[in-house]
Every structure is written in C-alpha cells, then in structure tokens.
Amino acid sequence: MIAIHFEQEHDCKQLFSQLTQYMQKYAAYGLGGVVRAEGDDTIILNYEHKYINFYDSFHPLLSSVLTDYVISTKEDEWLLDIIENMFYFTDEQEQAQILTVARSILEGDRNDLPQMKPFFNRREFIYHAFSKHLEEETTFYYEPFLTFRLRDYGEMLIDCVEIAIDEYMLEQEYQNMIEDFRQFVQSKRSKLDMVYVVHDGSFTFYDDHFRRMTREELLFHLQDDLVFEQEVDVEDMVISPLVSMVPNRVHVFSDDPDHGVILSIQAIFQERMKLFPLKAYEQEWS
Template sequence: MFEISFRNESDATAIYMNVLEKNPESDSILSLHKEKIVVESKDVHFYRNTIVPVLKYYIHRTKEKEWILSVLENTFYYKEEEEQEQILCILQSILLGERSDIPNLPAVEQRDAQLESVMQSFFQKPISFSFDSFITFRLKEYFEGLQVFVEAAIDEYKLEQEYQSFVHQLRELLTTTDSKLDELHLVYQYQFDFYDKSFSHIPKNQLIKFMNRTHFNNYSYYIDSVVLAPLVSIAPKKLFLYTDNTEHQLVETIRNIFEERAVVLPFHYFGQNKSKID
C-alpha cells in the first residue's frame, strides 16, 4: 500500500477520477480520502502504466496552467482575465510549434523529454509521496524552463497589441481623410505599384503630392512612406489589391486598415482588368 497526498482536495479528486477513467478496474485497489489517494497495491505495472501517465497528464493540463497564471499575475502583473487568456493562447501555439519564427527558444521537445526523465527517475517503484512537494522541488527546473516560453508569449502579446493599436490609428485617420481618388489599384509582385481607375501608373512624385505629412507627425509609430502613407493619404473609396502573396505582412496590414474598402484579387486579374480598359 502507498499514499499520494495533496494540498488541495480538488487535485486529489481529479486525479482519482482520471485513474478510474483510464483503468475502470482500479477501483478495487484505489480509494479517495479527501486530500489523499490510497493505493492498495504495489503492482509496478499498474503504477507505471496507469498512475504515472495520469499524473503526467494532470501536470501538463492543469498544474502548468495554474503555474503560468500565477507567474502572469504575480511576476508580470497581468491581472485581467482577458489579457491572461490571450497570452495563454499565444503560449499554447508556441508550445505546439506553430510559431517557429520566434528566435532563441529551446526546442519544445526538450521540455517533454525533461518531464519524462524526472517522472521516470522518481517513479521507478511505488512510494508514498506529496504531489505538491513533487511539483515544487522535483519539477523546479522544469517550470523554470517553462518561464522562457511564457516570456516569449508575453513579448508576442505586446507586439500584437502594438500592431492592433497601429492599425486602429491608421483606420481612424482613414475615416477622417477625404478621398482623393474614388478608385485605386495596387499591384504587388516584387514591389508595390499604384494605378488609378484608368489603370494608368501613378509615379512616385505624384504619390508624394498626395501625402499630407502633418497627418503622421503625431503618431508614435513609424508609418511606411512608400506604401501605407500614400494609401491612407489618398483614402480611396475602393481599393483593389492584386497579389498572389496574400500572407505578406504589409498586404495583411492593408486589408486590416481598409477593411470593406479593400478587394484582394489574384495577381493575373490586374492584366485582365487593364486589358479591358486598353
């Protein structure tokens, strides 16, 4: 017989139910006593194939989130639930390998290997132990390693907030700017080229004349003077953007700023539409 003790009854209950779900026949050797689970067997097979995987899963799914929320609130002072959830969402995408472009992060697989190593080392045979002490001391380095990913998620969250603020400011400016052209055609293949409704190319010196630089002097963000500043200054009622690279960051930004004013079309549509005018 051995015991697993818990600080919180909710942890004990959740793990007890998870063990029963994984191995329904284990109720004959398993009992729950408030903050304690008593196992009436020292069968190594049951221990390694049922108890240990359930503990590992619970650490992954529940205790990690509790630890992350505590760090966000007490170390980085993100106390609003909405902010915490957004950062958690970003963190989840990082841990799933969906943001491989973030530099200087250790391989996600290293975390899994580290947890597996600690679990295998500690749980070689059935022993009585405190679940919370195991997390605090045995998994100290594991959770410290997790903080690197939390900090990366916070950095990404800040960048996304800044980007949303940037887009919002330009969107506000767009709505208060008189349209200088009813229709504008923007083509992107290797560079951005501007055309009027007759599909006549608008040269750079003409774009500069459209721009009102005083609009951008009070902005805390750098406004690209080659594409965004002319676009917002012209404030076309309808913007047709021709490109095959719809995931380009500037293309996405233009769509976010112009919203329903913008129509994104494949690159070859420009030649087809232009030939109708010619």
C-alpha cells in the same frame, strides 16, 4: 505497489478518477492491476508482478497520466500567477489575452518565431521528470515533486510568459495603429479615386489608369507622421503610402487573401477595398 500521496484532497480525487479510467481502458491489453484510494490523500496502485513488469507498463502509463494532469490542472494557474505577480498585469482581460498567447506558444501554434521552439517539448520535459522519480514499492509525494523537481519547467513558463507579453504588446500596438489609420482614411478627403495594389510576391502600386506609380510619386504622397515601417525603403512600404494617398477605392490582386498586409489593408479600408485573384490582373492588364 506504489503509493501517491497528496496534500490537496481534490487532486487525489481527480487523479484517482483518471487512473481508474486508464486502468479499465488498458486492462484488455494485459495491464492487470487495481487502483484504490486510501483515505482522502493517498492513491494505491497495485499491479500484477506475475504478468507485468512495472517499468515496462505501469511506469510509463503513470508518468504519462501525471504529466497530462499537471498540464491540465496546474499550467494555467502557474502562468496566471507569473503574469500577475512577476510581470504585474492585474487586469483580468489583459491576463486572459496574455494567457491565450502563452498557451499558443506552449502548444506549438506560434512556431513562426524561432525563439518559441524550446517550449514545444514541455510535455516531454515533465514526462521525463516523473519517469525519473517514480519508483516501485515506494510512496511518491506529489506536491514536493512539483515544488522541487519542476523548477526548470517553472523557469520555462516564465520565459514563455515574457515572450507572450511581448507578442501581446505588439498586437496591441498593431490594433491601435489599424484603428488610427482607419479613422484617418474615414476623416480625410480622398486624394485619389482608385489605387490598384498587385501582390505577386511583392506589392506594387498602380494609379487609376493602371500606370505603375514611381518612387517619386510614393514619396510625394507619403506623410511622415503615418510611417510606421521603420528603416524600410519607400518602395518596400505598403500600408503607410497607401493610407497617405487616402484612396476612395482600393483594388487588390492577390492569390494570398490571408497575407498579413492584405488583412491589414482590409481592416483599414473596409468596404472601400475589393480583393481579386491575381489572374484577374494578369488577364486584364498583361
């Protein structure tokens, strides 16, 4: 028998319901046992010693259920507390956006950045913490465990929020830049009627006669106050010289329509831009 004690009645009720469902689900696989509530703050788990070894069956099941319960009921609450009280973001909309980024980091959806990887195993981390401290024939105190045994997990969440805030701020800067560039091309007179952009691993500009534009031409059109690609050679810039040219139309040839630069061009030029597959360029101009 193992008893799990809670200070919060709602935690006791919710986990009791989940454990009951799991016990019923796995009863068909030979996990004999009964879950019962003792008052409003304690769950008693009785398992059948005769047939089942606690550490081979109920122990990993209970550790897994408790892990899922912490993530589903506590993680967002703790993340929001860190966002507001450690990093002082009090606007609810900003909090929600930072929380969304933090969740994506924890779920492994932002693995394009190497510094994100340590957060992907947080479920395993919590599981091992429960597994280490759950013993048979004893009472397990839930809230003290969260306070004293998951401190490293709390530090992990702080680091996660810090990265999420950096990503959020970068996204805000990007959105502001896109809006500024959109307003610029809408308000300025077009310098060129057509600019072709060919994306075949790198980006190349062509004028309306489909003549490749030289470095000197790009520098001639480039406006210093529109440059945001810092420490990048003009030949490797895309957005800044394209916006500086204020073309009336932009035709982009690419087989990667979801490329970040292409999406940015689309967001800035909107209906002025048309996207074609790369083979259309090769067939027409090669």
